[in-house]
Amino acid sequence: MPPILQLTSASKSFGRGYAQTTVLRDLNLTVEEGDFVSIIGYSGTGKSTLINLVAGLLKPDTGTAKMDGADIKGPGPERGIVFQNYSLLPWLTVTENVRLAVDQIFPKMSEKERADRAAEYIDMVKLTPASGKLPRELSGGMRQRVSVARTLAVNPRILLLDEPLSALDALTRATLQDEIADIWQKNRTTVIWITNDPDEALLVADRVIPLLPGRDGATLGEEITVDLARPRDRKQLLGMLEFKDLKLRLVNTLLGAKKDSTPVVTKKLSPPDILPEDLAKPRSSSFFDRPAPRRRSQLHREELQIEV
C-alpha cells in the first residue's frame, strides 16, 4: 500500500527570471497513516510553503506530492488545516462555526447527527460551556480550540497544523499541546505539525524533521525519532537526560544549518582619504582662510633607517 503522503524530489520557487527564489529544494518525505510528524524550522524557511504543497494549495515545480499514491491536485476535506490565526467566522458562534464545516462535508447526515457531531468535537476541545459564544468573546487559546474542533469534526485523514499555537502565551500553548497530543492518542489521525519551537516538536511528535535553510532553498534534514512513552508528562520530560539529548541534537542541527546558509562576505575596508582636523590647533573664524583638508594620499612619509 502506498504511504498516505509522499513528497518526492519536490521543489518550489517563487518569482520569475532574475527575481526567482527557490524556497524548497528537493524535498523527500514519507508519512505513514497514523504518524505524528513535526516539521521544525526558522521563520521564513518555507514551512508554510511545504504545508501548502501537502494541502494542495500549491503545486511543486519539480518532483511530486502524492496522497495514497495519487498526485495531490488541490485542497480536499481529507486534509484539514489549522492555521496560526484561527480563521473563524466572527459573526457565528462556536457551535455555528463548527456546524458550518460539518454541514458542508456531511450534507446527507440528519440534522440531529450533524448537531451531535458538532457537539462531540466541541466537547473534545473542552468548549461546551462556551458553545454559544462569538469568537470575539473567546480568548486566543479558546479560538484555536474551536479551529481544531472544526477541522477534526470533518474527519480529515491528515491534520495539518501550521504553527497553530504561535500566537498564544507559553502556558496556554503548553495546555493546548497536551490536549492536541491527547486527542491524537485517541483518534490516531495522521498529523503534520509545523513549528519553530524545539520543545514543542519533541513534546508532541514521534518524528521530528528539521527544515534546514540553504543558499539554494531549504531542504529536509535528518529525522529525529522521539521514542518517548505517551501520554507525555512535560514536567518530567523537560528534566530527563534523554529529552535534553534529543533537544541538543535538534538545536545543533538547526544552528549548524543556519551558519552554513549564511554567505561569508569578505570586505576590504579603506579608511577615508580626508584626515581628521586637529581641533586643538587654533583656526581662523573665516571660512575662506581655513586650510584645505589634509588628504591621506598626499601625505609624504619619510622613512629613517637607524642602525642599532
Ligand SMILES: Nc1ncnc2c1ncn2[C@@H]1O[C@H](COP(=O)(O)OP(=O)(O)OP(=O)(O)O)[C@@H](O)[C@H]1O
Ligand atoms: N506566494 C508567494 N509568493 C512569493 N514568495 C512567497 C510566497 N509564499 C511564500 N513566499 C516566500 O517564501 C519564503 C518562505 O515563506 P513561508 O511562509 O513558507 O516560510 P515559513 O517558514 O512558514 O515562515 P514563518 O515561520 O515566518 O511563517 C519567504 O521568503 C516568503 O517570502
